[in-house]
Amino acid sequence: MFELLYNNELIKFNNLNEFLKWRKNNKNEIQTDNEEIKNIDNFLNFYQAVKNKCASNLNIFNEELLANEQNEIIKNALEKFTFHNADGKFLRASLVALGYQTVKKDEDYIPLALAVEIFQTSILIHDDIIDKSLKRRGKDTIPVLYKKEYPNVNDIAESMALCLGDLGFFLANSVILKHYQNNPNLYKVLNYYNDMVIKTCKGEMLDVFLPFKERFIDKSVNLENQVLEIYTLKTAWYSVIGPFCLGLVLGGASPKEISKFEKNLLNVGIAFQIKDDILGIYGNEEKIGKSLSDAEEYKQTLLYSYTLKTEYKEELLKYYGTSNYEEIRNIFDKSKAKEYAEEKMNELFSEAIVNLKDYPLLIGFINYLKVREK
Secondary structure (H helix, E strand, C coil), X not given: CEEEEECCEEEEECCHHHHHHHHCXXXXXXXXXXXXXXXXXXXXXXXXXXXXXXHHHXXXXXXXXXXXXXXXHHHHHHHHHHHHCCCCCCHHHHHHHHHHHHHCCCCCCHHHHHHHHHHHHHHHHHHHHHHCCCEECCEECHHHHHHHHCCCCCHHHHHHHHHHHHHHHHHHHHHHHHXXXXXXXXXXXHHHXXXXXXXXXHHHHHHHHHHHHHHHHCCCCCHHHHHHHHHHHHHHHHHHHHHHHHHHHHHCCCHHHHHHHHHHHHHHHHHHHHHHHHHHHHCCHHHHCCCCCCCCCCCCCHHHHHHCCCCCHHHHHHHECECCHHHHHHHHHHCCHXXXXXXXXXXXXXXXXXXXXXXXHHHHHHHHHHHXXX
């Protein structure tokens, strides 16, 4: 339990989640001696400011993208792309800003932050095709939008979504080239950005093939290690290390400093994915803004790999691959898989907090990730 002073009133909270829910509607200055709350509040203020700036600039990008297109078919497709290229959480954009402002204090990070957000929109479009997802960011996915527009033609939906995802990758590149063509760090930024994208794609390939292998070919030896490799490539680099360190690269940080953050943020990225996997089974679809589909897709997670080593293995295999989430949750609870995943996640977060203690905004970001519900 902790307390804070707000408008001369002392307010008590049992945990960080209660604070976050309260803070959504109360954004005036707070006073507290609790360092954890100070850090998370400062990060949320920083995050909101970056989000507002980036959302405004992304809206301008979306409007210009539509205004500059004359072909009706392509414009119709771009309308669907820009519909999804908005209303994101902008967490990655805030990490670009955090990394950049570790070195410099101006706002030259904004175009790079937009490029990372455009890349995210694009990779999520491909992800939705792979996962056959119906919802993303609380909206119909692009294949669903096309199927509603052309209900009697199925192939066109995924084909057009695939093309839009491809287009988005190069739109992100064009933003970087346009805004940083005279920046001495352009080559380093593009090189680092491309490396992040390559790692993400490799992680996606493993994420697609490993469930197939587990289900239809054979059970993997050391499955947890393979799951952690996916977490590293697909999530840690794409969601945490890449955005933050891209900001560092743009700001001109030294290779030694970049390497230090890569090492320490790896734990944060893996813990981020463990949290995602827990939400993917135990989350609320309305809050997370997308369909619960991890179990149906036979997604390989720490929850799954841990349970296979327990007496509940056969029971899990009976239900995994179905939409019977109630039974799957029950098995993960009985096997203590959820408890194991949460302990692993908290251990990784705690280690990162110790190593990054000199960066209070990053500490606030980590504490925010620990308690997020989407």
